[in-house]
Amino acid sequence: MSKAPKKPSVERIIDENLRRVYQRMVKEDVPDRFIDILNQLQQREQGKRNDPEQDG
């Protein structure tokens, strides 16, 4: 649509490589510590949630 009909080849290769490097990282498993942090945050929040939550 807004893309140029014919990208110069070097530009296309650059974009392919950018995607590839990014996707390689995306496919990696995230470190366990991230999950641990999320679990801790959730537990802490559930501990606090004794009062009914009011959300305007």
Next chain:
Amino acid sequence: MSNMLGRPDPRDAILQHLQEMRAFAMSLTRNPSSADDLVQDSIVKAWRKFHQFDQTTNLRAWLFTIVRNTFYSDLRKSRRELSNIENTDVEEYSDGGGTDQIIAVMDFEKAFSILPTEQREALTLVAASGMSYEEAAATCGIAIGTIKSRVNRGRKRLADILERNGLSDIG
């Protein structure tokens, strides 16, 4: 689990975007351990601010904004890290399966790592993660024209670096 208000569970919501937050963080920091520290700080911030998230907007963009704001505020705290480009392992990747036009990973990543931060960021958002210019501009809090020009300058600069390094025949 979602609550009565239909808000997504913040844990599930953040979890869903962790890999991409990490990939984006990596493009900003250029260093795996700094990237993970950045994501860790961003997770905590995102959790605290989650009630501010407008559900009619894009969660990934919202999370990326937190990652980049955290990155720039850390950067201001320690300017010297700017020049700390880590040389990562030289690895041959052959998972591309077919294209022989893949630039050697090390050369490409090295070239990318010497771009100015704003260009790395713009290229990562638009060219790598597939955000629209509008989304990327909103994520960075800048005008669409600015993000476009950063993307273009970044591509041009990468092409120049790669060509200077003997990769001019890649096309």
